[in-house]
Amino acid sequence: DAADKGGWSSFMAKEINEQPEAIANTVRGRIVGDSVEIPELTALGDDRLRGIDRIIIIACGTASYAGQIGAYAIEQWARIPVDVQLSHEFRYRDPVLTDRTMVISVSQSGETMDTLMAVKYAIEKGVTTVSVCNTQSATIPRESDAAVYTHAGPEVAVASTKAFTAQITALFLIGLHLGRVRGELSAEALAEAVQQFEELPEKMRAAVDTHAEITQLAHWMADTRSVLFLGRHVGFPAALEGALKLKEIAYIHAEGFAAGELKHGPIALIDHGQPVFVLVPSPRTAPLMHSKVVSNIQEIRARGARVIAIVEVGDTAVLPYADEVIRLPLTDALFEPILQVVPLQWFALELSTAKGLDVDQPRNLAKSVTVE
Ligand code: AGP
Numbered sequence: 001d002a003a004d005k006g007g008w009s010s011f012m013a014k015e016i017n018e019q020p021e022a023i024a025n026t027v028r029g030r031i032v033g034d035s036v037e038i039p040e041l042t043a044l045g046d047d048r049l050r051g052i053d054r055i056i057i058i059a060c061g062t063a064s065y066a067g068q069i070g071a072y073a074i075e076q077w078a079r080i081p082v083d084v085q086l087s088h089e090f091r092y093r094d095p096v097l098t099d100r101t102m103v104i105s106v107s108q109s110g111e112t113m114d115t116l117m118a119v120k121y122a123i124e125k126g127v128t129t130v131s132v133c134n135t136q137s138a139t140i141p142r143e144s145d146a147a148v149y150t151h152a153g154p155e156v157a158v159a160s161t162k163a164f165t166a167q168i169t170a171l172f173l174i175g176l177h178l179g180r181v182r183g184e185l186s187a188e189a190l191a192e193a194v195q196q197f198e199e200l201p202e203k204m205r206a207a208v209d210t211h212a213e214i215t216q217l218a219h220w221m222a223d224t225r226s227v228l229f230l231g232r233h234v235g236f237p238a239a240l241e242g243a244l245k246l247k248e249i250a251y252i253h254a255e256g257f258a259a260g261e262l263k264h265g266p267i268a269l270i271d272h273g274q275p276v277f278v279l280v281p282s283p284r285t286a287p288l289m290h291s292k293v294v295s296n297i298q299e300i301r302a303r304g305a306r307v308i309a310i311v312e313v314g315d316t317a318v319l320p321y322a323d324e325v326i327r328l329p330l331t332d333a334l335f336e337p338i339l340q341v342v343p344l345q346w347f348a349l350e351l352s353t354a355k356g357l358d359v360d361q362p363r364n365l366a367k368s369v370t371v372e
Contacts, residue, residue: 004156010359012157012249016345017208020201022162023338025151026169027197034191036176040146041130048128049181052102055082058090058118059106060369062160062244063167067106068237069337070171076334077179077193087115088372090122101127104174108155108163109368110138117372119143132170134163148174157360158367159249161345164241165204165338169197172334196332203329207342210326214343217308217324218350221275228269228276228305229256229344230296231337232289235279238337242277242344249362250351259296272304277347279340280311280318286333290317297321310340 008014030038041049055074057067064086071082080102085095087105097103103122107115110133119140122129131144134152141147150166176193179185221227227246231239239256246254257266259278270276278297283290294317301307301321309322312330319325328339352359 009353010157010349012159012161012345012349012359015155015157015162016342016349018153019162019165019208019342020204022150022152022166023169023204024201025153026166027173027200028151030173031194031197034187034194035180036173036190036194038148038173038177040148041174041177044128044146046181049178051100052080052128052178053098053100055080055102055104056090056095057082057084057104057106057171058087058115058122059084060087060112060114062164062241063106063108063115065237065241065244066164066167066171067104068240069168069234070106070175072234073172073334074175074178077175077185077189078182079184080178080182087112087118090118097122097125097127099126102130103127104130104132104171105140105144106132106167106171107138107140108134108150108160108167110135110140111368111370112140113370113372116140116143130174132167132174134166156367158362158365159245159345159348159359165341168338169200172197192332196335199331200335200338203331203339204342206329207339210328210343211346213326214346215350218347218354221351222354224252224275224351226253226274228266228274229254229279230259230262230276230293231256231279232259232281232293233286234334234337235259235281235293235340238279238341238344239277241341242347245345245348246351248365249348249357249359250355251357251363252351259293262296262299267299267303270300270303270305274305275308276300276305277308277310277344279337280309280315282312282330282333282336283315283317284312284330289333290315294318294321310343312336
């Protein structure tokens with residue numbers, strides 16, 4: 001057992017650490033020179049891909065947050081409207097589906113019953129189905145028109161980590177492929193995104209290396225009963241994922257919010273000492289969002305919040321208002337959640353450990369939910 005964990009104290013720790021390779025393996029073979037080509041999508045035929053006028057991403061839990069992040073990238077690069085729906089809600093709303101709709105399911109296991117039933121419903125309605133899956137030959141990819149596998153390797157811990165960042169990676173690649181085929185992406189924009197992917201594994205290693213400082217932070221916060229997470233744009237689903245991790249394995253009340261939503265209600269929760277993680281967008285590549293998030297930090301700080309800011313290296317604007325600052329390498333704003341989620345994964349793991357809990361096998365949960 002200890003050998004399977006590769007010297008780590010838990011599968012989750014091992015899997016967090018494996019993320020640079022998981023991403024490199026998911027990208028491998030899909031970048032050709034300065035371009036992106038996913039053979040499984042090519043096999044669907046370019047005319048079919050050009051005809052798609054709407055994408056619906058269906059998934060549950062962590063996979064749905066990957067879907068939400070992927071949606072921003074697909075819309076930006078392929079200019080196709082994208083909705084994200086929870087698999088178990090999808091068919092009950094009598095969704096508008098045509099032969100020009102593409103349904104992309106996201107599932108680590110490929111066996112989640114809620115998602116499988118949603119995919120079967122979509123197939124019955126005659127839409128194009130694409131599966132983003134981590135498990136070779138699982139039921140969902142076998143049922144779908146195309147399978148775009150994430151090559152994260154087997155994920156054993158109940159709490160998903162490397163599958164999540166690999167899912168975002170795969171969805172981004174799908175967005176670039178569609179953008180290229182549909183003529184929506186300039187060669188420069190494509191080359192720039194390719195460059196981001198090439199640099200990503202090394203940056204991911206730096207994100208993994210925040211472990212020591214996060215362990216220290218979790219140690220100080222071992223008695224915390226509630227934690228809030230704020231993000232904007234792609235940082236919002238990453239905030240939701242940070243909160244889910246903490247609930248799942250440390251049994252701590254946690255909520256993620258869109259930073260702009262605070263003043264519409266949740267700010268009433270802020271009391272003296274309330275810990276709030278804030279995912280701060282890059283001031284270089286997203287200056288407007290950055291300044292808005294810095295204002296959000298000022299607002300919660302003035303009401304007593306204890307602010308833990310996750311920023312890109314060199315961002316000094318937050319320093320006067322943050323109690324703790326976690327620094328990550330520079331990257332394009334769209335790619336930031338892939339890095340930002342890593343310290344949040346470590347935080348949940350270390351708080352769970354500090355509470356003496358079983359990190360890999362949290363109560364009441366199964367790795368793959370095979371009932372509806
Ligand atoms: C993640 O930490 C969770 N255990 C859970 O939300 C999971 O992502 C969800 O059940 C979906 O699983 P799947 O990716 O295998 O479909």
